[in-house]
Amino acid sequence: MRSEALLSVRDLRIAFDGVEAVRGLSFDVRPREVLAVVGESGAGKSLTTRALLGMLPPGATVGGTVRLLGETHLAAQRGRRIALVPQDALSALSPVHRVGDQLAAAVRSVARVSRREARARAVAALDRVGIPDATRKARAYPHEFSGGMRQRAVIAMATINEPDVLVADEPTTALDEERRDQVLRVLGEQREAVGAALVLVTHDLDVVRQHADRALVMYAGRLTELGPAEEVLTRPLAPYTAGLLASLPEHARGRRLPTLPGTPPAPGALPAGCAFAPRCPLAAEACHHEEPEPVPVDERLVACHRWAQVPDLAVELFMEKPHASSS
Numbered sequence: 157m158r159s160e161a162l163l164s165v166r167d168l169r170i171a172f173d174g175v176e177a178v179r180g181l182s183f184d185v186r187p188r189e190v191l192a193v194v195g196e197s198g199a200g201k202s203l204t205t206r207a208l209l210g211m212l213p214p215g216a217t218v219g220g221t222v223r224l225l226g227e228t229h230l231a232a233q234r235g236r237r238i239a240l241v242p243q244d245a246l247s248a249l250s251p252v253h254r255v256g257d258q259l260a261a262a263v264r265s266v267a268r269v270s271r272r273e274a275r276a277r278a279v280a281a282l283d284r285v286g287i288p289d290a291t292r293k294a295r296a297y298p299h300e301f302s303g304g305m306r307q308r309a310v311i312a313m314a315t316i317n318e319p320d321v322l323v324a325d326e327p328t329t330a331l332d333e334e335r336r337d338q339v340l341r342v343l344g345e346q347r348e349a350v351g352a353a354l355v356l357v358t359h360d361l362d363v364v365r366q367h368a369d370r371a372l373v374m375y376a377g378r379l380t381e382l383g384p385a386e387e388v389l390t391r392p393l394a395p396y397t398a399g400l401l402a403s404l405p406e407h408a409r410g411r412r413l414p415t416l417p418g419t420p421p422a423p424g425a426l427p428a429g430c431a432f433a434p435r436c437p438l439a440a441e442a443c444h445h446e447e448p449e450p451v452p453v454d455e456r457l458v459a460c461h462r463w464a465q466v467p468d469l470a471v472e473l474f475m476e477k478p479h480a481s482s483s
């Protein structure tokens with residue numbers, strides 16, 4: 157069935173010194189899907205993806221469950237069934253080891269194969285991501301690779317053990333548009349080749365539109381909206397999603413600066429009720445008292461008391477009208 161979960165996150169809570177930064181988050185990742193995780197800075201996106209990888213920072217306490225096909229010991233799965241696509245290709249590769257040796261070591265960390273076999277797989281992986289003359293390049297050190305080649309090499313590294321889930325946290329933020337498209341294309345090809353799902357944290361809603369099957373919108377450590385990316389981006393049900401969309405440049409044409417007023421609250425300073433209520437143009441009395449729980453609406457989950465009042469052109473809620481005098 158299409159909605160069958162590959163990875164299942166339930167009531168995930170991540171706290172530092174007793175203050176929760178992720179506050180009871182539940183979602184599934186389906187086989188082979190691309191799930192984009194979006195939201196403003198501090199929403200808890202990185203912590204959530206690090207929890208999937210069993211790589212939380214020191215000092216974090218974790219509650220809830222993360223299951224991969226029913227199994228809970230995720231840290232042991234890292235590198236084999238769940239793999240990270242690192243943000244920074246240069247620092248992800250050791251400068252003192254040959255690229256092929258690093259890939260071969262990744263193979264041998266999860267599979268009992270000979271060195272020769274591991275090296276052959278390393279060369280094949282480099283070849284798959286489009287590195288020319290892969291046999292010779294496997295013997296090179298990372299500094300002998302161009303930036304683009306290094307990026308391909310870390311994608312080869314992430315996919316070499318054919319994981320079920322790839323996790324990429326802002327994999328393209330530091331890149332120009334051309335390089336960004338190239339990295340996402342190679343990542344997409346490799347993801348399909350190994351049949352993995354991808355959890356993709358991004359600030360870039362164009363990337364969501366072009367690459368994601370579903371989008372998880374987070375605010376202040378909680379789920380705000382989750383559903384098919386195309387629908388979430390064209391007809392948001394949560395006012396917060398509409399606010400994010402309104403802040404895209406394409407909505408600014410002929411208008412004053414689009415605004416999503418205010419800033420998200422810090423984890424230790426949440427308002428009563430819905431954490432977005434102080435910034436929300438549709439907030440009603442209940443929103444200031446009661447935190448909304450996610451409810452199913454068609455194919456979506458939405459956590460908003462007012463979703464039924466959100467108009468079709470929801471981004472308009474956040475737009476300032478053009479100056480009457482502007483020509």
Ligand SMILES: Nc1ncnc2c1ncn2[C@@H]1O[C@H](COP(=O)(O)OP(=O)(O)OP(=O)(O)O)[C@@H](O)[C@H]1O
Nearest residue numbers: 172177196197198199200201202203204213215423
């Ligand atoms: N190591 C840490 N120690 C203490 N608090 C932390 C730590 N890491 C994260 N936090 C808290 O958790 C919140 C969410 O962090 P997280 O990195 O998950 O946000 P994010 O949505 O990924 O933001 P960004 O888009 O800026 O990366 C932070 O604002 C911070 O308050």
